[in-house]
Amino acid sequence: MGSEKPKNSTLRLLTFSFLRKNHEFSVASLASKFSARSFGSSRTFRSTSSTSRPWSRVSRRIWKDSTLENSYQCIKTAWPVPIIEALFLPEFKIDLTKKHNFEVINVISRGAFGKVYRVMNNDSQEYFALKVLSKSKVLRDNYVSQVKDEVKIQSMCGHHPFIISSPQYWQDRRKLFIVSPYVEGGDxxxxxxxxxxxxxxxxxxxxxxxxxxxxxxxxxxxxxxxxxxxxxxxxxxxxxxxxxxxxxxxxxxxxxxxxxxxxxxxxxxxxxxxxxxxxxxxxxxxxxxxxxxxxxxxxxxxxxxx
Known part of the structure; x- marks a missing residue:
């Protein structure tokens, strides 16, 4: 009986070496396999490092190069964007700094969801109309699809000489921003x-x-x-x-x-x-x-x- 233990230990070591050599048995390989498949479903998903990943799963955070060079980065998860941002994608891109490119001159008008400002672009010194909408008010009145249609229609039809265009529109955590040319002649x-x-x-x-x-x-x-x-x-x-x-x-x-x-x-x-x-x-x-x-x-x- 005493001689069976060394034999069993030797057998386990040989088996482990065989698996590791022929099946790449490692933590990294397991993580790579499991990160590509949901445990509760047979449906497969691309890994977090895929460049063709859908926008709804892309995090706003940009990973550092040192993270991408890490051989174990495949086990990291890119968290989805918050729902209050995802609802307005892909029309309203997420940009937390673009609003600082404009200087507010005065308020042009007020509406149910926000205000329209006369602003000046800090780079070109041109005047624009900037509509700022509250996300909470848009959601309260179930107006998401309408505001997305608004910017798409203006951007696609605004080249007509008698229709306002919308060259820029984006969102931050709480607001929607729509930039249009400033029309100075009144209504x-x-x-x-x-x-x-x-x-x-x-x-x-x-x-x-x-x-x-x-x-x-x-x-x-x-x-x-x-x-x-x-x-x-x-x-x-x-x-x-x-x-x-x-x-x-x-x-x-x-x-x-x-x-x-x-x-x-x-x-x-x-x-x-x-x-x-x-x-x-x-x-x-x-x-x-x-x-x-x-x-x-x-x-x-x-x-x-x-």
Missing amino acids: LFDLSEKYGALPEELVKIYVAELGSALDFLHNAGVIYRDLKAENILLDSDGHVVLIDFGLSKWLKYGNRTNTLCGTLQYMAPEIFFLNGYGHAVDWWALGTLTVYLLTTKQRRLPVHDS
């Missing part, structure tokens, strides 16, 4: 309030330019849904610039939607009565706007007579 509402009814020849120009912008949006698969005097700015040459795409939506031409939104005075009946509507509601709003510019009178709603 049509202020113009009408100051001068009253506008000349018909001038209104024709405004309506033609707005019609060009709406037709462009519709052909791009966008319904605007908030055409009103307050959302139309005038540039330094007197041309219109359509702004504020917060209620806009991707909608294939000919399709219909049924969301109740917009401004009552400019709202088409099919929106108000929830009958389902398409791009034609923007043309209704343009007609209502035309009457206002020519007469300074707002459309009378049925509720005014009740």
